[in-house]
Amino acid sequence: MEPQVRMRDALAFFLVVSLSLLRRSSFALSHHDLQIVHAERRIDLASHIIKVFLTLKVENTGTSIASEVLLSFPPNQVGNLAVLKASAVVGKRKKKAYLSLDVKPKLPDGPNGAKYFSISLLNPLSMGESVALEVLYILTHSLEPFPAEISQSDSQLVYYRDSAVILSPYHIKHQTTFIKTPSTKVESYTRLEPTNHAGIELKYGPYDEQPPYSFSPIIVHFENNHPFAVVEELVRRVEISHWGSLQVTDCYKLIHAGARHKGVFSRVEYQSRPSLSGVSSFKNLLARLPPRVHSVYYRDEIGNISSSHLRLDSKKSELEIEPRYPLFGGWKATFVIGYGLPLEDFVFESPDGRRYLNFTFGCPLIETVVDKLIIKVILPEGSKDPSFVAPFSLQQRLETSYSYLDVVGRTVVVLEKENVVPEHNLPFQVYYKFNPIFMLAEPLMLVIKLLEKFQSVLEQIRVIRQLT
Template sequence: MFSEMARLPVVHIGRSALGLLLLLCSCTFFAQAQKNIEVVRKIDLSSAVVRIDMTILANDLNGKYVVSFAKHLAPKLSFLQIAMGNQPLPWIRLPDAGDGLAHFQAEVPQGMTEAKLTVFGTLAGALVPVPAEIELTENQLVQYLDSHTFPSLYPTARQTTTFALGVSHIESFTKRDPYSRTGKDLVFGPITDIEGGAAASLSPITIHYQNNAPFVKALQAIREIEVSHWGNVAFEDFVEVKHAGAALKGGFSRLDFQARGAPSAVRGLVAVLPLGARSIYYRDQIGNISTSVIQHGPDGVELNLQSRFPLVGGWKNQFYQGYSVPVQELLTVGPSSGGVRRFTLTVPFSVPFPEVWVEDLTVKVVLPEWAADVRVEIPFSVDEEHQTHRLTFLDSSLSGGRPVLILKKRNVVAEHMQPMVLSYSFPTRAMLLEPLYLVLAFFSFFLVCMIFARVDLRINADGGKKKSKTHNLKSSYSPSWEIAACGKVSKVEISRFAMIECRWRLVQ
């Protein structure tokens, strides 16, 4: 009965106090049956985003396993993957049980008495600058709050937690025995025989240490991908970034920045582009920025962007960069069925900046006109998905314009830079419409020019009569008559004047 209640949708359980009670009973049942044999945690605190990597050896799984985090970290959890070997497991978040923990339940294959699970998660915004303001030349100190033991509903026989700080300078930390400092790491454990439940397994600690990593947060990022069957897939990323670290105290001095440096300032960003990227540009609101370096490697193109000014704590900047990739590198074509083919587009989901975590990301995929039956596959969930249409050059209102797929997601980190597979149906004959539009447009233009050149739009009522009289006068004029009347010229001269008269008549 308890296992059946665990399969109920989360929304139904959250609406009923009885459902919550049954959930707690279910967790208690699993806690009594299951056990963590060994847990190894490594928490990377060397960058602006916290990364948690856990290896759990558990027995008596009963088809389910619940991973727990401290409740204050749940809103900052931007990415979570629970896997068995190389196979990711589906998971759902359980309703709040009021025990100070956030629970995530994964479905484990049935019939396994012992399994080794790997859990990977990222926390965006979990590091708090303390103090909140520093001077330009000061080092940045941050604080991290977590549990030095693995919070779990199940009893744990043995566990070890390692905090990788990236630096050896630690202002202070909560001392829990047994602990040790090894180089740039802070190790708690091994700890044995920990009871299950939040009261026994949750042990808060605080670590205050130096961290001058780039604290770059994108307040807003808009990625637009435009697909053309005539040669290119165009990418353009608009990014509004902010230095999310300790705010600058006092004014900014270019002299101090050049002479003494600013340890926590961000001088530039690195973008990782596809291998076939070309026509790369980088601009801001003023115009083109030439201080960028492109390096081609075996796996891709690395674009090093240098902004017009360094980013210090609290400062913001806006820019956009773009590039094109040959369509044959990203688009595949399926067999034809009734003149319609299925096209499959594989592109990165997020913006190409691994060091930047995005607070609000919008992805727009503009497909060719007449594309239909659009489907998208992403290895993680998104917050919003809908479609619209857009009319651009050479588009017709008959089809409604080009389909635009819009995806939105919050708290996007480097782990979300995974391939997005988008497929759509497209009639092959529709590719001939745009050349036909161009041919008709040029034909119509030249036809109008020809008609306009042959139409006399001048208004002159007496022009025809005057022209005819003048023509009669000129035709009656003959230079040879005047020569004959003179009578004093030679025959040779008369023949010359006759030739002139013939030419005159031909001209008339």
């Protein structure tokens, strides 16, 4: 009996290994069915949020139909990848259109830990057919300050590391990489033939006939005094009241993530030489709020901060804020921004009778990276069956919150996302069922409290009369 069991286990192990090798071999063969005829990559280093625009022309050179195109990223970039979008280019010149495509992670990983993402094509490619693709991906925390510490009067220099050629599982016939820097002050850069530097642009290539998984490391050392504003944590409370208001409270933990400040800070020098002293610091931030805001406040642990300016119009509201002190590299600030909004602008009724909140995700501070964003939507008491719809993946959980005059507590929908950039400022919806009868709960509780108070006063009067 035992030899039979061992034989069966061996066969099962052999079958698993064979299927795994077959899957990997078929996966590898599918790479060779496609080739990139032309690739152009443009890397924008103007701020601490790096935007990369990639144009690809992909051709099917195999005999089987291809329904997906793989993108490959080195492991050091995957953790900093905030946004990845792809679209197919249809038509030419003035009739050109862009059709959005689904992009999802793909397993297994490639050589040396390369991570795959799969672009699903709308129309599979037969032998000899080609498709033009536009890809946008955004990287955060990818600029390394060097030197790591600077004084108040120094400019900020940073490293950017990448590859002159595109990391791809496909053969690339022709490719070029363009790198745009914030200014012409480039300390050094890796020189590969052909390489050209003119003004604020570096050009690597063109390179022809690059085999799959080619990689040519480059380093660009340049000046970047753009504010490295990073919100380590943003907690937003959106409280819905069906009595006519929406109350929003944003709690910020902000840091300047650039080169750390060393030495003593001189406010006299900072104010007398603003163009030379503290060029990499920032002393104000701009928040874009929804239109028709009211009751706006801005405060920190000490109290209200008066150095803010609110500009209103029919389409948007802009709040310019100044922390109590300018922020240099490594310095932090914590503060709260709160405001009210009309309920009818953001809470609606769906055809199936449910209510839903339509609000904007993301951070209202412009050009800011949020390491962790937590949105807490506090539903009215008595709400049931909450659900949400968002244009990207989020972590979700439910909590219960109690406030003044609550009986059973309020359901709180908690949504979390890491590595948030301005491109995540898109609408999301929270659906829930609500019976209007629950709107009477708070007035009834208020009446009961008043009656109890009135009864207590009458009792005190009765006792006083007995004593007198």
